[in-house]
Amino acid sequence: MAHSPIIIVGLGSGDPDQLTLGIWRRLQSAKRIFVRTEQHPVMALLREHQLAYESFDQLYEQHESFPEVYEAIASRLLTEAATGNTVSDEAIIYAVPGHPMVAERTVQLLRERCGAAGVELTVLGGESFLDAAFASLGFDPIEGFTLLDAAELQASMLQPQLHTLVGQVYDAFTASDVKLALMERYPEDYEVVIGHALGVQGEEQLIKVPIYELDREQAYGNLSVIYIPRSDDPALQNRSFDRLHEIVKILRSPEGCPWDREQTHQSIRKNFIEELYEALEAIDNDDPAGMQEEFGDVILQVMLHSQMEEEAGAFTVYDVIQTLNEKLIFRHPHVFGGSDAQDADEALANWEGMKAEEKRLKGTDGDRKSQLDGIPPDLPALMKAYKLQKKAAKVGFDWDELDPVLAKIEEELRELRQAIAGSDKEQQADELGDLLFAVVNASRFIDADPEEALSRTNRKFKSRFQYIEEQLRINGKTFDQTDLLEMDRWWEEAKRR
Secondary structure, X not given: OOOOOEEEEEOEOOOHHHOOHHHHHHHHHOOEEEEOOOOOOOHHHHHHOOOOOEEOHHHHHHOOOHHHHHHHHHHHHHHHHHOOOOOHHHOEEEEEOEOOOOOOHHHHHHHHHHHHHOOOEEEOOOOOHHHHHHHHHOOOHHHOEEEEEHHHOOHHHOOOOOEEEEEOOOOHHHHHHHHHHHOOOOOOOOEEEEEEXXXXXXXXXXXXXXXXXXXXXXXXXXXXXXXXXXXXXXXXXXXXXXXXXXXXXXXXXXXXXXXXXXXXXXXXXXXXXXXXXXXXXXXXXXXHHHHHHXXXXXXXHHHHHHHHHHHHOOOOHHHHHHHHHHHHHHOOHHHHOOOOOOOHHHHHHHHHHHHHHHHHHHOOOOOOOOOOOOOOOOOOHHHHHHHHHHHHHHOOOOOOOHHHHHHHHHHHHHHHHHHHHOOOHHHHHHHHHHXXXXXXXXXHHOOOOHHHHHHHHHHHHHHHHHHHHHHHHHOOOOHHHOOXXXXXXXXXXXXXX
16 A cells, blocks of 8 residues: 655744744645644634644653654654655645754654555654754854754763754753753853743744853753853863863974974883882872872873874874774773673673673683783783793682692791801792782782782881971981880880871
8 A cells, every 4th residue: 555755844933023934834734734843922823723733742641761752753754654645735744843854753753664564654844943052152063063952962072172052952851861960061150141932023032041051040942042151262162072182293203392202102101110110109199189180191102102103104092092982892892782780799800701701702712822822021020920820829829728829938938047047049049939929819819919919018118207206306306316125115106006
């Protein structure tokens, strides 16, 4: 059976005078008219001329989300088309607010499905709310413009250098979500404009408010938008990753900094290590301000090395980010896939399993000749020992319990004592290394990271020694004026603090 065609028409942004003559004639001659919503000023004109229509407003009450409503509308229209015929004057007219191709999900659904359903689809224009917005808000989109949906707004979508219009702000709850997203990129007192019924004579309102007042005492509805003017404020630009990339690129350019321009991977390699340790110090000190600064310094090292490769044509920092995102998604099937993880151990098992699968897919799992391959050579010695032992343990080269490990420590200590009794310094160093390696093995059995354990002891030592220095100052003494007995007494006091 033949299907009725569907003709989608736009009712304009609100004012009946903005309705095009061609669409008005279509509406007047139509036998079947459906409208997405009756909450539109032009509907009064249809009622005035006694044009019969059916509204889908009831579907908004029957479904819990907008996507479900839009699905229901598209399905209903396709069903209606299937019961019609090919006579042109019996085409279904589906009228939507504004322009059909601007912020109309039902139109997109019909465009996707009508072909497969054998339904002819025609989309006619109409003045969109954007036309009214450009005129009422007074900006030219050629300066840079973005239109965003309030229901799907994320802070990552916001670009302060562009004029931004947020549509579909139906109520205060939606406005509250918009407010929270905006406050991630803009100061809370940044001034924005709320527009109600733009272009509708006698009903249009433009209200300037700081962002933090967006959800306070505003009568939002179907014809409400929020406008965020573009800004060249450096403080806003500097909150974006793209600006960071731009700055580093400038620093490395012929017009940039002579020092930055001359650097190579090898020349700043040590800087990377130093910045990492400074960031760790800020973490250990529980210093948020320090972490904020030091994390930035670490990121700068990544940016500089990536920029060097971008200049060589190998990759860009955006490739780095893409690789990282894909790795995180792939290795977390319990979050982004069909797997599950009830606790941290299961999550770690998933990570290790997907890591191995990743290597298999890349064809790199056969590259390593030893089970101990893959450990960075420049790791601190304690950390490297820990990783070597973990890899060996995975293939069964390990004790089953802690007692033999402790016995091994005692054995290595005896051998160190014997070496110290002699005069061979190289043997003494070897035995000391064996003892440290055995101690690291013990750390695995008690689930203590040896690097972190030693770092904690270093911090304790520093704090207690500084207490001794403080007591010397209080007593008006120097180290030359005290002895080990007195310092040991203060050390014990520091331990009890």
